[in-house]
Amino acid sequence: MQTDFDSLLQRAGWSVAEASKKLGYSEGHIYRWKRGEETPREAVIRVLQTEAESHARPAKDAAFTFIDLFAGIGGLRRAMESAGGRCVFTSEWDGYAQKTYLANYPDNRPIAGDIREVGAADVPDHDVLVAGFPCQPFSIAGVSKKNALGRLHGFQDETQGTLFFDVLRILKHHRPAAFLLENVKNLRSHDKGRTFSVIRRKLEEELGYSIHTRIIDAGHFVPQHRERIVIVGFRDPVPFSFDDLHLPAYGARRLRSILHPEDGTEAPEGHFTIGPDAEVSAKYTLTDKLWQYLQDYAAKHRARGNGFGFGLVGPDDIARTLSARYYKDGSEILVSRGTGENPRRLTPRECARLMGYDDSFRIPVSDTQAYKQFGNSVAVPVFAEVAKIMLPHVLTVMSDAGLRARKVG
Template sequence: MKLATQAIRHVDLFAGIGGLRRAFDAVGSHCTFSSEWDGFSQQTYEANFRDNRKVDGRDLRDVQAGEIDDHDILLAGFPCQPFSIAGVSKKNSLGRDHGFADLTQGTLFFDVVRILKRWRPAGFLLENVKNLKSHDGGRTFEVIRRTLEEDLGYELHYRVINALHYLPQNRERIVIVGFKEPTSFSWDRLVLPPIGQTKMSSILHPEDGSEDPEGEYTLGPRAEVNSKYTLSDKLWNYLQGYAEKHRAAGNGFGYGLVGPDDTCRTLSARYYKDGSEILVKQDGRRNPRRLTPRECARLMGYDDTFRIPVSDTQAYKQFGNSVAVPVFEEVARIMLPEIERIKKSKPQTLQAVA
């Protein structure tokens, strides 16, 4: 789906494994700069985007705004842990700061602001957890809104979108879109399939020989899932006991067991620990199994051409931290005409603002 009719350029900040870039590449935008500090994510990114330049691996706080290449759209999935429900709960239990008070991650939003202020791109897209809007009683989001809308002068639009429209995963994320000039942008233009119509069967290995075996994920002529993904008796017994303990206490904690006709919970970066949020039922065996990394890739909207050059542990972390690609491809589709309109209204090369 290539929509751009003139050269649209984007930069990919906190790039991870390139989910946002993949979405905007799909509509014809061109990436001019990528920033990602995690070495394993860089490895996956560079395996899938064969540019002449490497990902800038510095902490974004160490990157001068003027070092970033010219662009029309800034993309940033800035770290969500300081604002997520799970992240806030963990930091509270450890007596640590969260939100903007978390100086290691929470203030990275202002590095995005620093770059927006310098380059004044035609638009931007920011992504974060749903909880960003309610964090700290709404005060965190009010700072973000006021900074982008009032201080920088961008027209702001935001909406929480669930990946269940496209994928068999309940994954709600807030999408924040901004334009430097007034536009006719409307979320009503999103074409969202009915929620929940896509089931786990669309991402699970069929294990019937209709797909080729892949690495250590699937084996043999039927490409059956490697037995290493089946939970051990010890882990399965622990998860069942843990769930029962919380059920007795009236809590909702526990594993999520799914079959081909189901949808699943949110895939998290902690999936590598025990896989408990998404366990796949197995016929003829007592214990369920984890998803393979390839199934995790499919669950996030990456097709099977996407290369996974890292260990299972790193792959689980990367896909758990990724965006749901089809959601953002649709957002990119409705953003592009507005970006092109802004470019046509100012037919000149963007210049950095001192």
């Protein structure tokens, strides 16, 4: 269970090492305070509160407000903030993802957990809703008790029991100027096309939004083949077009741009890189046993005519899609270490870079959790570009309505 001190430390955005240095106490003290084994001095609490409060930015500085649903580690938030947006509400159920989110976005307000437990009226007013919702089949299996909340009028149908339902009920209640939804490419074909058909019908016919969709490959921005469907909607008709996207040449960036140089030009970071040359720690190199297993597995499937196998890459390559299962064996992206040498996994910092996060992004969780989080994240530059071309149309809808959501959580 998280202690008050641990929560405050996260809101301040400090790691244990940073807190130790800035507060003048040993890391052992910080850990004991985090675990609730000892009580910190009041002066320590005041310093942390001041730091946390310094991160709060008034909503008047923002071009528009937005809410971040199924937020993960905040990739879509990063994109919307790059277009001048101000986040007023966050929902994410996974505790480890919350920890990373709070370390990077210390807003001085709590993260809502399970969105199914949050009433639509309890979500602040906002101009844009953003969500990377899970892909689930729809059915008419009945009303979920968790979704009941007494606010389901008009939606007792095939979307109930899915998390997309929660996107719908919040859109219906608040009627924001626009929304941005993200999902895997196969959403269009999921459940023989029925899933996407229901989504489109709900958004267009029942809620009255005009929607635009496009599958975008992150390989235009980062050295990774990663296709995702983007769904943008506006409350009022606007001349939005995905054709306005500026897509750099596909593959212009190669893995060299995200790999640790291991030549002393970057400082060592935690347990990722070590020594004066910041060499990648040996812990990321595959064991003989695992490397042999992966080679045998690939050979077996090649003999059967299948394409299953590991992805061995070098600095001049583009990686396969980073997935949430990367923590298991790293097989989809293995970095070559030369002939006769076992390859290695990417470090979590390299995974962050591969998803478009700069090196200021804090990684306060274990490698296992970090791999899951980056594998589940969006490629930030893709959605920053989408947010950029959305902005003038969002402002048009807001201006035409003469209204603006200003309530800050």
